[in-house]
Amino acid sequence: MNDRRRTRYDVKVKPYLKQINNWACDALTNDEIAYNLGIALSTFQNYLTNYPELQHAVNSPRELLDQKVEKSLYKRAVGFAYKEKTWERKLDPDTNTYRLLLTKVIKRQVIPDVGAQQFWLINRRPAVWQTRPEPNKDKANNQEAIDTWLNATKLTKGSVSSLFDNSSEELTN
Secondary structure: OOOOOOOHHHHHOHHHHHHHHHHHHOOOOHHHHHHHHOOOHHHHHHHHHHOHHHHHHHHHHHHHHHHHHHHHHHHHHHOEEEEEEEEEEEEEOOOOEEEEEEEEEEEEEEOOOHHHHHHHHHHHOHHHHOOOOOOOOOHHHHHHHHHHHHHHHOOOHHHHHHHHHHHHHHHHO
């Protein structure tokens, strides 16, 4: 006889690991899974930490879903080709029954999507592609940013300061 006492996990969660896996495949959140099991979210999160089989049941399908989305996003970002098939119901004169027949196949091209490219690059290479640069905290970084801007605009420090000197004279007049 087993001396181990049955815990709430053994009663409320363990018998439903396959169902939990299916819920994770359906992209339910931890909160929704906990609700379906009739337990608090905090309890569910504790179980996730303490029971590797639950962690596996929840995280494995989510990793597969993430991979599918990444693959789809990548395809959308670079463009892809596909074949569009048209099936029509036609009468078969020999058997006098209707059959589905392939009537045409058209090769289609989906052009690369700039929005998907931008999303991909911002998330995969944020140091290069971030949309808003993080504010520089120290003076050395500020000077480096100014020098980079000057190089990009082909301006010199003198020409920039002369712009500001002229504008301050105009303001005082």
